Amino acid sequence: MTDVAESKQDRIARRQVDKFDARRTELAVATLHTLAELGYARTSLREIAQNSEFSHGVLHYYFADKRDLIIEAVRQYERVCVTRYDEVVAHATGPQQLRDEFVAMFFDTLVEDATLHRLWYDLRNQSLFDESFRADVLEIDGHREAMVWRVISRYAELREGVPAASQGTVYVTLDGIFQRALLHHLTGNAETVASLRAELPDVIDLLVTNGA
Amino acid sequence: MTDVAESKQDRIARRQVDKFDARRTELAVATLHTLAELGYARTSLREIAQNSEFSHGVLHYYFADKRDLIIEAVRQYERVCVTRYDEVVAHATGPQQLRDEFVAMFFDTLVEDATLHRLWYDLRNQSLFDESFRADVLEIDGHREAMVWRVISRYAELREGVPAASQGTVYVTLDGIFQRALLHHLTGNAETVASLRAELPDVIDLLVTNGA
DNA sequence: GTTTTTCTTTGACAACTGTCCAAGATTCTT
């Protein structure tokens, strides 16, 4: 085989790989939506296939098994959800603006992507029982933590202060608020969500400067 | 039927009811342990029966269906877990003592009852998908919130200060820390747990007085 | 001690699960 033939084969191989990957992510997205709708416990492969344009058999052509498929779906979630606040940070000029836009986006995605978020919490929890999810969950959780930290540390900077708690504590606090808001949003308890929203700026300030 | 006969029937009826209820809670406890071990998604009725001293058929004699059984198990969880810190509050004489003993018990139950706690989070999450769990979950969550608030407000009192955040925010923060500690504990990541423990007193102080 | 009620077991059922495979359809190569 000559160099030319080899590079040609390479091109073909790459194209096949690309196509293969494209269909993989396509199916992973269908999986993501199914999981978001039904939750981990009630999601079956046939249900996933019905949310795609293929039949159930094809899933084992692109994925080794169910776990492989779900892990790919989780990675898909990450790609969607983990850079959400970056543009808010990037183009904020003052602390109030940053804080207000963060709060706005916080509750915007809460409502807009509610089912996706409940899926995330479902899978994070599943990792407490199923070791094989842990690594991916911990990685995504780390990215979420970093994302929150970029916001809060930038906010502190703009206020010429410093964060009042560690990166982990800051994340855990805001994530806890989000989780609770999600529960009450899905329950239809609008007042509770509203009061969480009203209080969020104070919490942010609590996390950034104590008594400056 | 005379009054005597009636009261006798009543006694018999009551005894039967008591026995019935006793067996119900017995089976609910077995369910609780099975759920704690396997998680909601993988818990089957036959598995539950194997963790009891009965066969699987008996479950439908005492419970209408699987959901009925699981909800009873959740209520059982509440009975175990929701008054844990009350004695700490009751016999604390100074703020440091209260804080230290709270932290100690916090991480004690984290390790001791780890599987039970992961079950709680699993079910709370399940309620995001399954409406029929919501009411019970919200009720238990409320009790947990009140339990935490008793600790923090008492701590504030002993320090002659006031809480720096609302009841909901305080709960969400400490619960978030607990959730994260649980994840890392089950992962075997002892250092992370240790650093969460080291930081917890500061977080408590952050929640109680800012710059007094 | 016999009858009646209560409890428990066992096995069956239909539906559903993840997995695999043979056959057909499609696409690409030459």
Added chain:
DNA sequence: AAGAATCTTGGACAGTTGTCAAAGAAAAAC
């Protein structure tokens, strides 16, 4: 256009699930 590689389908499989009912065991009532 023919052949080869790739993709997709639909059905079969063994195992599991929640549910139920008939039959047997145990307890209670008389």
